[in-house]
Amino acid sequence: MNKIIGFIGCGNMGGAMMAGLIKAGISAPENIIVGDLNEKRLEETKKEFGVRVTTDNREVAKEADILILSIKPNIYKVVIDGLKDSVKEDVVVITIAAGKGIKETEELFGRDIKVIKVMPNTPALVGEGMAALAPNNKVTKEELQEAVSMFESFGQAEILDEKYMDAVTAVSGSSPAYVFMFIEAMADAAVLEGIPRDKAYKMAAQAVLGSAKMVLETGKHPGALKDMVCSPGGTTIEAVAALEERGFRSAVIEAMRVCADKSREMSK
Numbered sequence: 001m002n003k004i005i006g007f008i009g010c011g012n013m014g015g016a017m018m019a020g021l022i023k024a025g026i027s028a029p030e031n032i033i034v035g036d037l038n039e040k041r042l043e044e045t046k047k048e049f050g051v052r053v054t055t056d057n058r059e060v061a062k063e064a065d066i067l068i069l070s071i072k073p074n075i076y077k078v079v080i081d082g083l084k085d086s087v088k089e090d091v092v093v094i095t096i097a098a099g100k101g102i103k104e105t106e107e108l109f110g111r112d113i114k115v116i117k118v119m120p121n122t123p124a125l126v127g128e129g130m131a132a133l134a135p136n137n138k139v140t141k142e143e144l145q146e147a148v149s150m151f152e153s154f155g156q157a158e159i160l161d162e163k164y165m166d167a168v169t170a171v172s173g174s175s176p177a178y179v180f181m182f183i184e185a186m187a188d189a190a191v192l193e194g195i196p197r198d199k200a201y202k203m204a205a206q207a208v209l210g211s212a213k214m215v216l217e218t219g220k221h222p223g224a225l226k227d228m229v230c231s232p233g234g235t236t237i238e239a240v241a242a243l244e245e246r247g248f249r250s251a252v253i254e255a256m257r258v259c260a261d262k263s264r265e266m267s268k
């Protein structure tokens with residue numbers, strides 16, 4: 001892609017997306033310009049990826065054909081106020097901030113602007129991200145397809161109505177954190193049984209990776225895949241019963257409900 005991609009904020013998520021785009025060869029490093037206030041982070045990013053960096057967001061805004069806002073929601077307004085007069089007329093703004101939707105972004109820019117609301121996740125860093133995209137009506141089909149291709153270069157992407165973004169935040173934006181907790185807990189249990197810590201993380205993580213691939217690649221219901229592991233009177237069903245007794249499923253459902261609620265609350 002020959003367009004200039006600008007990042008405002010290069011933290012966990014901005015950095016993961018930027019790395020994903022470069023690794024996938026979608027964008028040449030010289031076509032990426034990154035704005036952040038953290039000079040150390042900028043220096044490291046420049047050294048590692050060869051992208052252009054600046055502490056002046058307006059420099060990014062002036063050049064970017066696609067401007068990715070990956071700053072925290074609490075500074076959203078002040079950051080947009082600082083750069084809105086510098087953006088190109090035809091810029092496509094991609095916003096990934098939790099709880100910050102299309103309408104608020106349009107209002108903050110104060111004019112007709114192309115906005116795509118995206119909820120990505122950090123596995124983008126290793127080419128296995130999941131992103132949902134919702135465009136406003138100013139974004140052309142080609143521009144949306146270009147954005148989808150960007151996110152598909154480091155994972156999977158789906159176009160969804162913006163009304164689902166709070167749920168998306170719970171199911172794929174935030175969920176890597178719950179999965180990491182699950183892996184950590186499984187590894188702790190393995191260490192308790194005497195397995196060395198490094199091997200425990202590898203075994204737990206590979207079991208999660210393989211199980212996820214089975215869901216995606218076999219097309220079988222997750223319940224049927226679970227049943228394939230549970231021998232009658234065997235070891236697995238003992239573990240399953242203990243998880244059910246301790247409310248494993250309802251804990252996950254409740255966690256995702258409060259996550260989506262929080263996203264809704266942040267949009268008000």
Ligand SMILES: NC(=O)C1=CN([C@@H]2O[C@H](COP(=O)(O)OP(=O)(O)OC[C@H]3O[C@@H](n4cnc5c(N)ncnc54)[C@H](O)[C@@H]3O)[C@@H](O)[C@H]2O)C=CC1
Nearest residue numbers: 009010011012013014036037038070071072073097098120
């Ligand atoms: N971390 C995650 O897994 C995901 C995060 N998001 C969203 O991405 C956004 C960023 O989150 P993270 O990357 O986790 O945060 P972060 O704190 O890691 O990164 C934010 C970056 O913005 C920089 N920054 C602060 N003030 C700035 C300013 N005035 N101008 C330019 N840069 C500035 C910080 O120095 C930092 O590098 C948030 O809105 C969050 O809701 C969305 C999906 C997943």
Ligand SMILES: O=C(O)[C@@H]1CCC=N1
Nearest residue numbers: 097098169173174175
């Ligand atoms: O915790 C957060 O607010 C962000 C949104 C999705 C993942 N991290």
